[in-house]
Structures are given as C-alpha cells and as structure tokens.
Amino acid sequence: MNIIVCVKRVPDSEIRVAIADDGKTLDSQGIKYVLNPYDEFAVEEALKLRETAGEGDVTVMTLGSDDAKETLRTTLAMGADQAVLLKGEPSVDGLGTAEKLAEAIRDRECDLVLFGKQAIDDDNLQVPAMVAELLGLPCATVVVELEVSDGKLEAKREIEGAHELVRFELPGVVAAQKGLNEPRYASLKGIMQAKKKPLEEVDVGTVESRLEVLELKKPEERSGGVIVGEGPDAVPTLLQKLREEAKVL
Amino acid sequence: MSVLVIAEQRNGALREAALEAMTAGRELADALDGECTAVLLGGPGIEDEAEALGRHGADNVLVASDDALAGYAPESYTEVLGRLIEERGPKAVVFAASALGKDLAPRVAARIGAGLASDVTELGSQDGGLYAVRPVYAGKALLRVGFKDSPALASIRPRAYSAQENPRDGQVEKVDVELDPERKRSEVRVEEGEKKGRPDVAEAEAIVSGGRGMQGPENWNLLEDLAEALGPKTGLGASRAVVDAGWRPHSEQVGQTGKVVSPPLYIAIGISGAIQHLAGMRTARCIVAINKDPEAPIFKVADYGIVGDAFEIVPRLSEEIKKLRSEG
Ligand SMILES: Cc1cc2nc3c(=O)[nH]c(=O)nc-3n(C[C@H](O)[C@H](O)[C@H](O)COP(=O)(O)OP(=O)(O)OC[C@H]3O[C@@H](n4cnc5c(N)ncnc54)[C@H](O)[C@@H]3O)c2cc1C
Numbered sequence: 001m002n003i004i005v006c007v008k009r010v011p012d013s014e015i016r017v018a019i020a021d022d023g024k025t026l027d028s029q030g031i032k033y034v035l036n037p038y039d040e041f042a043v044e045e046a047l048k049l050r051e052t053a054g055e056g057d058v059t060v061m062t063l064g065s066d067d068a069k070e071t072l073r074t075t076l077a078m079g080a081d082q083a084v085l086l087k088g089e090p091s092v093d094g095l096g097t098a099e100k101l102a103e104a105i106r107d108r109e110c111d112l113v114l115f116g117k118q119a120i121d122d123d124n125l126q127v128p129a130m131v132a133e134l135l136g137l138p139c140a141t142v143v144v145e146l147e148v149s150d151g152k153l154e155a156k157r158e159i160e161g162a163h164e165l166v167r168f169e170l171p172g173v174v175a176a177q178k179g180l181n182e183p184r185y186a187s188l189k190g191i192m193q194a195k196k197k198p199l200e201e202v203d204v205g206t207v208e209s210r211l212e213v214l215e216l217k218k219p220e221e222r223s224g225g226v227i228v229g230e231g232p233d234a235v236p237t238l239l240q241k242l243r244e245e246a247k248v249l
Numbered sequence: 250m251s252v253l254v255i256a257e258q259r260n261g262a263l264r265e266a267a268l269e270a271m272t273a274g275r276e277l278a279d280a281l282d283g284e285c286t287a288v289l290l291g292g293p294g295i296e297d298e299a300e301a302l303g304r305h306g307a308d309n310v311l312v313a314s315d316d317a318l319a320g321y322a323p324e325s326y327t328e329v330l331g332r333l334i335e336e337r338g339p340k341a342v343v344f345a346a347s348a349l350g351k352d353l354a355p356r357v358a359a360r361i362g363a364g365l366a367s368d369v370t371e372l373g374s375q376d377g378g379l380y381a382v383r384p385v386y387a388g389k390a391l392l393r394v395g396f397k398d399s400p401a402l403a404s405i406r407p408r409a410y411s412a413q414e415n416p417r418d419g420q421v422e423k424v425d426v427e428l429d430p431e432r433k434r435s436e437v438r439v440e441e442g443e444k445k446g447r448p449d450v451a452e453a454e455a456i457v458s459g460g461r462g463m464q465g466p467e468n469w470n471l472l473e474d475l476a477e478a479l480g481p482k483t484g485l486g487a488s489r490a491v492v493d494a495g496w497r498p499h500s501e502q503v504g505q506t507g508k509v510v511s512p513p514l515y516i517a518i519g520i521s522g523a524i525q526h527l528a529g530m531r532t533a534r535c536i537v538a539i540n541k542d543p544e545a546p547i548f549k550v551a552d553y554g555i556v557g558d559a560f561e562i563v564p565r566l567s568e569e570i571k572k573l574r575s576e577g
C-alpha cells in the first residue's frame with residue numbers, strides 16, 4: 001500500500017497574532033511553526049495503514065519554502081519513509097496549491113492520498129477536495145473513522161447532527177478530522193533515522209493565486225467586562241439587559 | 250445572471266444555511282444591480298422548495314431534480330453545477346459553508362478553475378471588483394481578499410448572515426440532468442445520529458455551553474433545561490476540557506480544535522475562557538458568562554457576566570426565561 005500524505009507548516013495554534021507592516025501578512029517574528037495539527041492525524045493514519053498492510057511506502061509532500069523541510073523531517077521522524085518538498089509559495093486560495101500537489105501526485109504511484117481536513121493558518125478547507133477533483137479521484141473530507149480492505153475504503157465523515165458514510169474503491173483521497181486516531185510522538189530513534197531518509201526537492205515554478213490579499217487585520221476587541229451582579233439574584237438584571245440592550249431574547 | 254446561490258437541502262427540505270446564503274447572494278446581486286438565481290439540486294418533488302427561495306430573494310430558481318441527486322452525491326453535484334456555471338456565466342457563486350458546502354465548493358472551484366473564498370462573513374463589491382472577508386488563524390485575524398477573475402466563488406459561514414425575507418418572483422426553470430456514469434466514483438449514505446433534537450452548534454441561534462465548572466456529565470440536565478427554555482434553535486456547546494474528559498461528544502466542542510461559532514447569543518457556563526476557546530466563539534453577537542471566579546478571562550470578552558455558582562444561577566435563569574416566555 002503506497003500512501004502520499006500532504007502536510008503543511010503552520011504557525012503554532014497558541015500564537016498571538018500580530019500583523020506585519022504591509023497590513024497584509026502575519027508578523028512572523030518570534031513565531032513558532034509546527035506541523036499542521038490535522039496533518040498529524042493524516043500521517044498517523046498512513047503509518048497505521050502501512051503497518052496493517054505489512055508493506056508499502058509512506059511519502060510526505062509539502063508545497064512550501066525551505067523552512068518546511070523541518071516539518072517534513074518531523075513526519076519522517078514519526079515514521080514516514082520519504083519526503084518531497086515542492087518549492088513554492090502556497091496560494092491565497094486552495095486551488096493554486098492543489099494544482100501543484102496534484103501534478104506531483106499524478107507522477108507517482110499511490111493507492112491513497114491523505115490530508116488534514118484544514119490548515120490552521122488559512123483555514124481554507126479546500127485543498128483535499130480540489131486535489132481529488134483535479135486527479136479525478138473519489139474523496140471523503142472531515143473523516144473521523146476509516147476502514148480500508150481489499151482495495152475498498154469506507155470513511156465516516158462528520159456532518160451537522162449526523163454522519164455520512166462514504167464508500168469508494170482505491171485509489172482515492174481522504175482528509176482527516178480530529179478523532180480519527182491518536183498521533184504518535186517521534187521516538188529518539190525515529191529522529192536519528194529521519195536524518196538519513198530521502199528528502200527530494202522539486203522546483204514547481206509560480207503558484208497561481210485566484211485571490212489576492214487586500215488586508216489582514218485583527219478583529220475588533222470585544223469591550224466586554226460588564227459584571228451585572230453576583231449569584232442568582234443577578235438573573236433578573238441580566239435578562240432585562242439581554243432583552244432591552246442586546247435584544248437577543 | 251449575476252449571482253448564483255447553491256440552495257442546500259437535506260431529505261428534501263431546505264436548510265437554514267440555504268436561506269442565509271440566499272440572503273448574502275441577494276445583497277450582492279443588489280450591489281451589482283443584477284439578478285439573483287438559486288439552484289436547487291434534489292430528488293423528484295424538490296421544486297416545492299422553490300417558493301421559500303423566491304420569498305428570500307431569488308428572481309429565478311433553477312431546479313435539477315433526479316433520483317441521483319436526492320442525497321448528497323459529490324461527483325454528480327459537482328458535474329451539474331460545473332456545467333450550469335459554465336453555461337450561465339454568473340459573476341459570483343454563493344455556497345453555504347456547511348458540511349456539504351465545505352465539501353462541494355472546492356470540488357466545483359477545481360472543476361471550473363475558479364477562486365474560492367471559504368467561510369466568508371462578508372461578501373461585497375467595491376471598485377468594480379468582488380471581495381470577501383473571512384476569519385483566519387482560528388478567528389484571531391480577518392482576511393480581506395479580492396477575486397481576480399469571474400466567477401467568484403464563496404461559501405458563507407453559518408449565522409454570519411441572518412435569513413431575510415425579500416420576496417421576488419422565484420420563477421422556476423427546470424434544467425436537464427445529464428450525468429456521466431463514469432464520473433460517479435463514490436457512494437454516500439447518511440447515517441442519522443440519535444435524534445438529539447438540538448441543532449448543531451455551528452448552526453444554532455443560541456448556544457448554552459458548559460465547561461469543567463459543571464463538574465460532571467450528570468449535571469448537563471441543568472444546561473439542557475436552559476436550552477429548552479431558550480427554544481428549539483438553541484444548541485449545546487462544550488469546552489475541550491469537557492470533551493477530553495468524555496463528558497460530551499466532540500461534535501459539541503467549541504474552539505480552535507472544535508467548531509467556530511457566531512450565534513446571536515452564547516452563554517458560557519463554568520468555562521474559564523482560554524484563548525483556544527475564545528477563538529471559537531468570540532464572534533458571537535452577545536456573550537454571557539457565568540463563573541464563580543471573578544478573575545476568569547471569559548469575563549474580559551463577555552458582554553454580561555454573573556459571578557457565582559452555576560448550580561444556583563442556571564436553574565434560576567431557566568426558570569425566569571420560562572416565565573418571560575409564558576408572558577409572551
Ligand atoms: C492546541 C490546543 C487546542 C485547544 N483547543 C481548544 C478548543 O477547541 N476548545 C476549548 O474549549 N479549549 C481548547 N483548548 C484547551 C484550553 O486551553 C483550555 O484548557 C480549556 O478551554 C479549558 O476548559 P474549561 O474552561 O472548561 O476548564 P477550566 O479552565 O478548568 O475552567 C473551569 C472554570 O469553571 C469555573 N467554575 C468551577 N466551578 C464552578 C461553579 N460551580 N460555577 C461556576 N463556575 C465554576 C472555574 O472558575 C473555571 O473558570 C486547546 C488547547 C490547546 C493547547
């Protein structure tokens with residue numbers, strides 16, 4: 001079973017956002033970058049599937065700058081076999097990135113392409129379904145349970161108030177949601193081995209963006225902070241404010 | 250046609266998110282001085298839902314009905330919409346950023362090679378171009394993007410627009426459904442969860458959300474009572490601490506690694522207000538906090554707070570709301 005996992009390097013979720021002087025990008029000073037948390041589930045699932053199958057290869061792939069090598073090494077340390085860096089700047093919307101990934105995936109033999117459901121920087125939730133469409137592959141997004149056997153796949157995905165069961169034959173695309181598995185940590189041995197695993201670099205040229213950034217800004221701070229009172233006796237005052245000031249009741 | 254709205258249905262009934270998308274689409278069409286057309290994909294009989302779309306601002310309603318479109322069929326939906334968009338050439342296509350919309354919109358964008366802005370809270374036109382505003386970094390920043398080409402695709406975050414009636418003709422036009430069997434690559438079946446009777450947090454009009462301060466799953470009846478008092482469109486939410494402890498399902502988690510919600514009313518009970526929780530609910534219109542610790546960070550974002558024991562305050566709150574409701 002050959003699996004490709006697409007991963008992204010993103011700012012850590014605990015960052016406090018500061019806007020750069022251009023008014024369009026994140027001020028990256030002092031920011032810690034990590035493997036996109038949802039992509040950890042994708043890597044874990046790939047490793048588990050390879051282990052169950054007892055054969056095959058897990059390739060991790062990213063479109064990004066040289067700095068993204070560190071992210072690839074993290075996944076190699078978790079247990080992936082090899083990595084591919086597509087050197088380029090991810091697009092503002094998902095499509096430009098998806099086009100480059102699809103092109104690179106098309107050239108390789110694989111049974112399954114795994115993604116995280118969403119990158120926690122742009123929160124686009126676009127790339128997996130786009131890659132699937134571009135490659136003409138079936139796809140399940142926001143997947144919380146996955147079963148693969150005999151070249152067939154069944155995925156359970158979250159929808160509002162229910163689940164959807166998606167079935168298809170491999171090859172196909174799956175995007176992982178939290179809950180799919182518990183990602184493993186890299187062992188010390190894994191970290192040592194990762195240094196020797198192959199990391200291929202590919203120049204992919206310009207990545208097209210169909211959207212352009214006009215402005216990045218912080219949302220208005222909520223003023224907040226009105227304590228209407230203490231204990232249950234404050235309830236009538238609260239309700240009066242909810243009705244008359246906030247008009248939400 | 251200037252704006253095309255994809256009107257989502259489940260089990261043959263329009264979803265609230267469809268009417269919200271309709272409202273966003275109507276506003277955009279007005280700004281462009283153009284027409285707003287809705288598309289309904291569904292099984293036979295789905296045209297009955299066209300009336301509600303007309304009432305919410307659709308000049309025309311394109312109806313594609315076929316057994317193969319009754320439930321969500323990703324490849325077929327993509328095929329029908331891709332073809333319609335190419336034929337009709339709208340300037341903008343509006344989806345709901347629901348579970349279905351988030352799966353479908355990227356496929357359609359890839360199919361026709363168009364730019365997509367996801368989970369949009371504001372869609373408009375300025376200086377002859379279209380723009381969208383969308384939260385990024387889990388809501389810690391807002392990104393304003395411009396579309397370089399037409400059509401501009403956008404999915405609208407649930408509750409970012411509230412459905413407005415704005416009656417138009419809603420002229421029904423049936424469109425032919427021709428599906429290439431080669432394209433169908435997956436089978437999708439809905440597995441209904443146990444009927445909770447409460448809307449999903451992402452779509453709820455009000456959310457009663459509980460944290461570790463509730464001390465155990467057995468105390469959730471207090472929150473259910475409050476939700477009951479507030480009405481059927483009220484959902485139940487939870488902090489991650491509660492979900493990690495197994496007290497509540499992950500589908501209720503609000504925050505960075507849960508759902509991002511923007512309801513008119515969010516009531517946080519026994520939730521401290523960690524940054525990752527705030528990321529998921531800070532765009533609620535009105536936030537109420539109940540916490541026994543006056544220093545809890547949740548009070549810094551709450552519009553109204555009560556300091557005290559949730560076990561005393563919540564029952565009183567439910568009772569008073571019920572009283573209010575019965576007085577009308
Ligand atoms: C990468 C990452 C992602 C995360 N994602 C999320 C996320 O998506 N959502 C999320 O919620 N968290 C998330 N967290 C966790 C977050 O940091 C907090 O740990 C969590 O939100 C705390 O939950 P809590 O407020 O219920 O519990 P606590 O912080 O323990 O707060 C409990 C509160 O209840 C109050 N209290 C206690 N008893 C009573 C009483 N009788 N009456 C009234 N008040 C009472 C206390 O004063 C306290 O303020 C994430 C953390 C990380 C590191």
Ligand SMILES: Nc1ncnc2c1ncn2[C@@H]1O[C@H](COP(=O)(O)O)[C@@H](O)[C@H]1O
Nearest residue numbers: 006007063115116118119124125126127
């Ligand atoms: N630049 C990238 N390189 C590789 N994979 C990516 C990239 N951007 C996004 N992805 C993948 O697509 C998923 C969804 O990303 P997004 O559509 O940006 O929210 C991520 O979890 C990754 O698996």
